[in-house]
Amino acid sequence: MSTSKYILSLDQGTTSSRAIIFNHQGTIVSMAQREFTQYFPNDGWVEHDPMEIWSSQLTVAEEALKEANLQASDIAAMGITNQRETTLVWDKETGVPVYNAIVWQDRRTDTYCDRLRGRGLENLIRNKTGLLIDPYFSASKIRWILEQDTEIRTKAEQGQLLFGTVDSWLIWKLTGKQQHVTDVTNASRTLLFNIHDLEWDESLLDIFEVPSQMLPKVHSCSEHLGEVNCQSSLDGIPITGVAGDQQAALFGQLCIRKGMVKNTYGTGCFLVMNTGDKPIISNHKLLSTVAWKIGDQVQYALEGSVFMGGAVVQWIRDELDLISDAAEIEALALQVADNGGVYFVPALTGLGAPHWDHYARGIIIGLTRGTNKGHIARAALESICFQSLEVMKAMVADSSIYPKVMRVDGGAVVNNLLMQTQADLLEVPVVRPKILETTALGAAYLAGLAVGFWKDITELEKNAQQERIFRPSMSEEERNKLVQLWTKAVGRCKDWIPASSSTVKS
Ligand SMILES: Nc1ncnc2c1ncn2[C@@H]1O[C@H](COP(=O)(O)OP(=O)(O)O)[C@@H](O)[C@H]1O
Numbered sequence: 001m002s003t004s005k006y007i008l009s010l011d012q013g014t015t016s017s018r019a020i021i022f023n024h025q026g027t028i029v030s031m032a033q034r035e036f037t038q039y040f041p042n043d044g045w046v047e048h049d050p051m052e053i054w055s056s057q058l059t060v061a062e063e064a065l066k067e068a069n070l071q072a073s074d075i076a077a078m079g080i081t082n083q084r085e086t087t088l089v090w091d092k093e094t095g096v097p098v099y100n101a102i103v104w105q106d107r108r109t110d111t112y113c114d115r116l117r118g119r120g121l122e123n124l125i126r127n128k129t130g131l132l133i134d135p136y137f138s139a140s141k142i143r144w145i146l147e148q149d150t151e152i153r154t155k156a157e158q159g160q161l162l163f164g165t166v167d168s169w170l171i172w173k174l175t176g177k178q179q180h181v182t183d184v185t186n187a188s189r190t191l192l193f194n195i196h197d198l199e200w201d202e203s204l205l206d207i208f209e210v211p212s213q214m215l216p217k218v219h220s221c222s223e224h225l226g227e228v229n230c231q232s233s234l235d236g237i238p239i240t241g242v243a244g245d246q247q248a249a250l251f252g253q254l255c256i257r258k259g260m261v262k263n264t265y266g267t268g269c270f271l272v273m274n275t276g277d278k279p280i281i282s283n284h285k286l287l288s289t290v291a292w293k294i295g296d297q298v299q300y301a302l303e304g305s306v307f308m309g310g311a312v313v314q315w316i317r318d319e320l321d322l323i324s325d326a327a328e329i330e331a332l333a334l335q336v337a338d339n340g341g342v343y344f345v346p347a348l349t350g351l352g353a354p355h356w357d358h359y360a361r362g363i364i365i366g367l368t369r370g371t372n373k374g375h376i377a378r379a380a381l382e383s384i385c386f387q388s389l390e391v392m393k394a395m396v397a398d399s400s401i402y403p404k405v406m407r408v409d410g411g412a413v414v415n416n417l418l419m420q421t422q423a424d425l426l427e428v429p430v431v432r433p434k435i436l437e438t439t440a441l442g443a444a445y446l447a448g449l450a451v452g453f454w455k456d457i458t459e460l461e462k463n464a465q466q467e468r469i470f471r472p473s474m475s476e477e478e479r480n481k482l483v484q485l486w487t488k489a490v491g492r493c494k495d496w497i498p499a500s501s502s503t504v505k506s
Pocket residue numbers: 013014015016265266267268309310311312313314326327328329330410411412413414415418
């Protein structure tokens with residue numbers, strides 16, 4: 001066992017890079033965070049600057065170390081967790097990215113994905129990858145980059161270019177260009193990875209026209225991947241844990257047994273259910289994904305993503321000016337006793353799971369002369385809960401498991417009204433942990449297990465502490481009425497814009 005007393009976790013998210021140092025009890029010792037630039041060069045396009053991802057991540061990691069008054073030798077291991085699917089391609093020799101990182105939210109390959117669906121490839125792809133054909137995942141983004149210039153494609157075919165999700169990019173930079181690797185969870189979000197045999201799949205590479213020479217080597221989530229060697233204060237720290245952020249949160253919440261579920265309420269909502277040692281291929285447009293691999297043990301998960309979670313609160317703040325800070329929404333919503341018949345379906349960028357309707361658009365319906373901003377705020381918060389309920393129902397239908405509780409994390413879970421409403425609509429208790437940074441904690445756990453900092457999962461379970469449990473208290477009649485009207489409202493907003501008005505080119 002290592003004698004160092006801490007684990008450093010890097011959490012590279014969509015809007016910010018974070019670094020957190022944990023002690024053996026899983027308590028936060030220090031933390032640093034930095035936001036970085038979002039680029040929207042075209043309608044539906046979202047990009048990040050790979051060098052800014054790197055510099056912001058390195059800076060916060062060094063800051064966290066400094067703030068805790070520690071040195072690299074005090075850190076037993078580093079875990080990395082990241083926004084998933086976001087796609088980078090860079091030159092192996094120069095280290096220069098050939099294009100900006102194309103972010104998971106980016107829809108530029110919509111038409112190309114429509115074409116693939118038109119070729120009847122959906123079942124084949126779903127059975128191999130557990131995913132749907134959608135611009136969300138990496139494969140069509142890689143192809144788009146390679147299509148920009150024949151020189152780029154030629155270089156990729158000659159093995160001069162490397163592809164990676166954000167974890168690969170960071171590890172390559174951290175290890176001084178020594179390691180071009182990823183882990184099974186990130187690989188499982190590319191549409192190029194067979195989740196049954198845990199290998200890159202030749203036929204998928206052919207379909208998406210991606211040369212295999214570009215791909216990183218795939219590892220488990222908890223093993224030695226190299227040491228930091230980038231002329232920084234982190235040099236020498238072993239990198240021993242990697243997982244995509246939603247899988248890391250599932251592990252950080254210790255949803256380690258089949259049927260355990262977590263929901264992360266950030267910009268979007270990500271519900272993930274542990275489905276044990278076998279993937280469940282969904283009949284309800286959920287994703288099957290690798291939850292983690294530790295040693296030879298592989299766990300799978302079902303996942304449903306809601307595009308507008310906390311983002312609906314941002315929209316109310318920034319576009320409607322009803323509040324000046326996200327935290328104010330709770331008090332505003334509590335000014336009214338109920339939603340007053342108002343339903344807000346925030347399909348502002350289409351609908352995610354289980355609908356996957358990118359032609360849907362948002363509506364606020366049920367307005368009367370008596371409607372006020374409190375009702376709108378309440379309907380906005382309820383929309384987050386209704387959407388999560390829809391995903392949960394799909395999970396129950398796919399798995400035949402009704403979870404006993406739902407564990408929650410993410411920035412919006414500080415909102416007690418939101419949590420109580422969620423418990424009421426789901427009819428299961430909602431459990432909020434003391435440490436809300438479960439994503440970073442999950443990566444720390446994976447890293448720590450690899451070096452013996454924690455002996456096993458049983459030891460991790462001793463760290464788990466609940467802060468509050470929200471128990472369902474709504475009558476069945478009331479719940480049914482609300483759900484019925486929500487479902488009706490969703491029906492009104494689906495398939496709203498004509499396909500021809502989708503402005504995004506392939
Ligand atoms: N008190 C609150 N009530 C509801 N939503 C909130 C509250 N505080 C923050 N949020 C929402 O939580 C989101 C931020 O959570 P975070 O986990 O940091 O997101 P991400 O990791 O996706 O950037 C924002 O969308 C914000 O609007």
